[in-house]
Amino acid sequence: MSAGPEKVIRDEIRALTAYHVQSAEGMVKLDAMENPYRLPDGLRREIGEAVASAEINRYPDPTAPALVKRLRKVMGIAPEYDVLLGNGSDEIIHIIVQSVARPGAVVLAPRPCFFMFSQYAQFAGLRYVGVLLNRDFTLEPSVFLRALAEHRPAVVFIDYPNNPSGNLFSDEAIAQIIAAAPGLVVIDEAYHPFARKTFMTRLAEFPNLVVMRTLSKLGLAGIRLGYCVGRPEWIREFDKVRPPYNVSMLTHVVAERVLAHYDVLDAQARTINAERERLGGELRKLPGVTVFPSDANFVLVRVPDATRVFEGMRRRGVLVKNLHTGVPLLDHCVRLTIGTPEENRRCLAALAEALAEC
Ligand SMILES: *Cc1c(COP(=O)(O)O)cnc(C)c1O
Numbered sequence: 617m618s619a620g621p622e623k624v625i626r627d628e629i630r631a632l633t634a635y636h637v638q639s640a641e642g643m644v645k646l647d648a649m650e651n652p653y654r655l656p657d658g659l660r661r662e663i664g665e666a667v668a669s670a671e672i673n674r675y676p677d678p679t680a681p682a683l684v685k686r687l688r689k690v691m692g693i694a695p696e697y698d699v700l701l702g703n704g705s706d707e708i709i710h711i712i713v714q715s716v717a718r719p720g721a722v723v724l725a726p727r728p729c730f731f732m733f734s735q736y737a738q739f740a741g742l743r744y745v746g747v748l749l750n751r752d753f754t755l756e757p758s759v760f761l762r763a764l765a766e767h768r769p770a771v772v773f774i775d776y777p778n779n780p781s782g783n784l785f786s787d788e789a790i791a792q793i794i795a796a797a798p799g800l801v802v803i804d805e806a807y808h809p810f811a812r813k814t815f816m817t818r819l820a821e822f823p824n825l826v827v828m829r830t831l832s833k834l835g836l837a838g839i840r841l842g843y844c845v846g847r848p849e850w851i852r853e854f855d856k857v858r859p860p861y862n863v864s865m866l867t868h869v870v871a872e873r874v875l876a877h878y879d880v881l882d883a884q885a886r887t888i889n890a891e892r893e894r895l896g897g898e899l900r901k902l903p904g905v906t907v908f909p910s911d912a913n914f915v916l917v918r919v920p921d922a923t924r925v926f927e928g929m930r931r932r933g934v935l936v937k938n939l940h941t942g943v944p945l946l947d948h949c950v951r952l953t954i955g956t957p958e959e960n961r962r963c964l965a966a967l968a969e970a971l972a973e974c
Contacts, residue, residue, distance in 0.1 A: 628741075643934065646935060646936050646953040646954075646955050647937045648937075648953060649912070650833075651888065652959060663869075666869045670869045671865070672866070678701075680863065683871055683872040684699050684701070691816075693845055697819055698847070698852070700855060700858065702844065705804065705842025706732055709828075712771060712854060713736040716742075721770040722769040722770060724745045724763060724767055724769035724772045724773075725745075725746060726760075727748050727944065727945075728749070728781070729778055729779065730804065745767045748945070755785040755786070757793065760789070760793055761796050771799055771802060774793070774801065775807075776804065780916055780949070783910065783911065791822075803815040805827055805829045809834045810885055810888065810892075815827050819845070819846065819847065826847075827844070827846065829842065829845075831875075839867045885913070891954050891956075892913065895964065899915065899964070902967065904920045905917050905918070914952060914954060915954070916949055916952075917967075918949050920971070922938050922948040924974050925970045928973050928974075932969060936950050939951055
């Protein structure tokens with residue numbers, strides 16, 4: 617008799633549930649931190665032409681020289697650091713975790729944070745430690761330093777700003793953690809376009825630091841491009857684990873063309889920031905709603921009943937993220953991605969109506 621999955625698939629994989637992407641058909645989609653704006657027509661035509669002349673009969677050049685040159689220029693990446701490209705920064709997390717996956721190695725991160733860190737740690741059979749944040753989502757350095765001493769993690773991941781809370785941890789606290797960490801520290805700057813703060817400028821100071829970013833939240837979620845910047849001695853090792861043709865030629869070409877017009881994306885990010893501040897002010901006026909400070913393109917709110925608010929908003933055509941799933945500190949929290957002014961108006965109205973039903 618041949619074996620079924622229960623005999624072959626690892627127990628910890630069978631115990632997982634697959635990442636569920638909510639259907640957003642016909643909805644105002646404010647659940648995934650996407651940029652709500654399309655690109656201007658002229659730039660879309662330019663992308664079309666670049667794609668049309670790409671030699672897609674060939675494998676992509678993994679060094680992607682034109683794209684990397686553009687990234688270095690736009691993002692101010694110093695020549696002494698190397699750049700690793702990933703099929704989204706998700707793949708970079710996967711690559712880093714696999715690279716450190718000695719038996720017994722530990723992956724450590726704040727709790728709550730981006731959930732893919734624990735997922736990839738689990739896939740690689742590593743122990744994952746989440747260090748609880750304060751109730752206002754700030755990070756307590758002494759608690760973190762104690763966890764570092766106790767668990768001696770091979771790698772520490774820190775979102776800067778943090779997802780799902782939206783806040784930036786203190787620079788001072790993060791610097792203390794990097795200095796004390798016995799292994800690698802990865803600063804995940806997925807929301808850099810909005811927060812405009814970075815640890816990239818501190819790579820010289822810390823030999824155990826790398827910085828990871830993505831173009832997803834900036835308006836290019838569909839093409840899947842993430843990157844990691846660090847000293848060549850780190851990037852060289854990660855590069856061995858990277859699948860040889862991990863990033864598509866179409867992604868190379870489109871990202872290079874769009875980054876040539878970075879001012880367009882940057883202006884969109886500024887509009888989104890201004891909308892976040894405006895929406896935040898409106899949300900604070902709603903009774904029973906706590907709004908947490910955010911430097912990203914979303915805002916975390918606590919409501920009296922997150923599940924009813926989520927359902928009430930969905931019935932009104934607005935899709936957000938319900939985070940009331942048992943994760944500590946996120947009781948009755950929902951995460952609202954910032955959309956266009958019209959989408960935010962609908963979000964606010966749907967939230968107010970859903971609250972009235974609670
Ligand atoms: C969205 C997100 C990512 C994943 O980005 P992709 O490049 O789309 O894979 C990584 N880290 C954080 C903190 C995020 O919020």
